[in-house]
Amino acid sequence: MxxxxxxxxxxxxxxxxxxxxxxxxxxxxxxxxxxxxxxxxxxxxxxxxxxxxxxxxxxxxxxxxxxxxxxxxxxxxxxxxxxxxxxxxxxxxxxxxxxxxxxxxxxxxxxxxxxxxxxxxxxxxxxxxxxxxxxxxxxxxxxxxxxxxxxxxxxxxxxxxxxxxxxxxxxxxxxxxxLVRDTHRRAMMFELDETIQALTAQLPDSPEIVRLTGLYHNLLRDWADT
Ligand SMILES: O=C(O)CCC(=O)C(=O)O
Ligand SMILES: [Fe+2]
Known part of the structure; x- marks a missing residue:
């Protein structure tokens, strides 16, 4: 990509x-x-x-x-x-x-x-x-x-x-x-990040944004090597 x-x-x-x-x-x-x-x-x-x-x-x-x-x-x-x-x-x-x-x-x-x-x-x-x-x-x-x-x-x-x-x-x-060596995983993180940004602009008060953001960080926790 x-x-x-x-x-x-x-x-x-x-x-x-x-x-x-x-x-x-x-x-x-x-x-x-x-x-x-x-x-x-x-x-x-x-x-x-x-x-x-x-x-x-x-x-x-x-x-x-x-x-x-x-x-x-x-x-x-x-x-x-x-x-x-x-x-x-x-x-x-x-x-x-x-x-x-x-x-x-x-x-x-x-x-x-x-x-x-x-x-x-x-x-x-x-x-x-x-x-x-x-x-x-x-x-x-x-x-x-x-x-x-x-x-x-x-x-x-x-x-x-x-x-x-x-x-x-x-x-x-x-x-x-x-932090995420695998290209495919990194691309999915980027897609999720951009989706959360776009949703936040449209529905800033939605509790689902908190859930999606939690998913983002928990995936990163699983996949990141530091
Ligand atoms: O000049 C570029 O855009 C790439 C240079 C390159 O491929 C390299 O230095 O390994
Ligand atoms: Fe090169």
Whole structure:
């Protein structure tokens, strides 16, 4: 399931991030992929130790922790520090699957990637190609979101970024370990959450809302690992 979280950053915030990134020190991105994924990868990235990347990444994580739709959809337990990438000049990232476990720079704990996330930092009319294509069985979903919007997709899915044949595609990307590791269960929690929100708007005094909310938390109690 692909989930869009709109307007994580405003247009003015995107412009400010882009101005900083334009002057950043971009490196070949192949170095940070696993050995199979590296063969498919032709892009540029900020180094993991780049202070600019750390500063901008922290600002994005702060923003996410105040984004109710992100919290409801991802049920985040741990969020890896966002990294930044740039595709231009036919750069692409061919079909691959993301690593299951990531080390957190400077920390002992490791993070399991349940969800993959791309925060688009270029608008679709700034480049051709550069679609994120995620495969689910026989179907393929192709996505390109406005700048400032976030795409969440299950880290279990094979995906690719198609060649950028005009312009440049900037993005932040990161992984989330969820309280609920199973994609299907997490999707049901999100559906229940949204249903409760909608019902609360329509029938704020209904005692059934309390019962449904109880069900939500009791399911989460059963399914969450912390
Ligand atoms: O640039 C993107 O949208 C996704 C990047 C990606 O798949 C990765 O870094 O593993
Ligand atoms: Fe990936």
């Amino acid at each position: 692909l989930i869009e979280i709109p307007a994580v950053l405003s247009p003015a915030e995107v412009a400010a991030v882009r101005a900083r990134l334009a002057a950043a020190e971009w490196r070949d991105g192949g170095g940070t992929a696993g050995h199979l994924a590296a063969r498919a990868k032709a892009n540029l990235q900020l180094g993991a130790d780049d202070p600019l990347g750390a500063e901008l990444g922290n600002a994005i994580v702060d923003r996410l922790s105040a984004a109710p739709r992100f919290i409801a959809a991802a049920l985040p337990l741990r969020v890896l520090p966002p990294r930044f990438n740039l595709y231009t000049g036919a750069g692409a990232y061919g079909r691959h699957i993301d690593s299951a476990i990531f080390a957190v720079p400077g920390l002992r704990e490791r993070v399991r990637s349940d969800l993959s996330a791309t925060l688009f930092l270029s608008d679709p009319d700034e480049y051709d190609g550069g679609e994120l294509v995620a495969e689910f069985g026989l179907s393929r979903e192709r996505v390109k979101l406005p700048a400032g919007h976030l795409l969440l997709y299950p880290a279990t899915s094979v995906h690719e970024v198609t060649p950028v044949t005009r312009g440049a595609r900037y993005a932040a990307f990161f992984w989330v370990q969820s």
